Amino acid sequence: MINERIIERIEYCLRKDKRISFLVGAGISAESGIPTFRGKDGYWISGSKNYKAQEIGTKRFFNIASHEVLKFYLYRKSITQFAEPNKSHLMLKEIEDILDDKFALISQNVDSLHKKAGNSEEKTFLIHGDHDFMRCGDECSSELYPFPKDIELKNRKKDQLTEEEIKILKCPKCGEDLRPHVLWFDEYYNEKFFKKDTVLRISKETGILFILGTSGETTLPQVIAKNVLAKSGMVVEINIADSYFSELLKNKKNGIIIRSESSPFLTELKKEIEKQVVTLYNKS
């Protein structure tokens, strides 16, 4: 799986102090039992109503039915809360330990599994937000509030939201409903919440970008991949199916497409990087 071109490129990045970056999506967390947003489970039934995730995951919908959105969020949170990192997460953590400052992890996942695996906050960029935090639904400030401890997540039912919970889920400053700290379908990336400028800068310093478990349907990941290519970096897509990136990388000199699950690839990649770092260290 790790071919000669990838091996040479990693050597180059290590010698020239270029970043080795990872862009990951929901496919990475699927092995931990977290349903993807756009997959077959990407809908939400509440009472007699049936919503698409793309409909309920919007600011527009929150403005008219915040409690429906909170039910949806709390139910998803009840799944992510008890999920454990899988082999892919653990490999990403080991790769960070080996690469240190040359490593960057850009993740679309809001499920806290990178944190649980031990990846550092400084090198993990959560471009779609983080389920562990909430913020004012009325944006009276940009403060992030940790998810309230008093909300019971065990055995949560889809339609559950008590009066007591509604009281807890209020902004401490203005009393409006809190909202999950995530990027909704009708919102834009920014630096303040989603580190947009930072990851764009990182993309320009990246010598090789590995894209895993994402179909690339949002704009920032697309721009990140294009930036890497524009700066003569290499982009490697690891995915079991065709995606936006497969199309982008097809016929590109610096593009490589590998049809594989994430974890076997990352396991091999970790061994290769480790070997090279040891060799380089012994030479210098």
Ligand SMILES: [Zn+2]
């Ligand atoms: Zn507020």
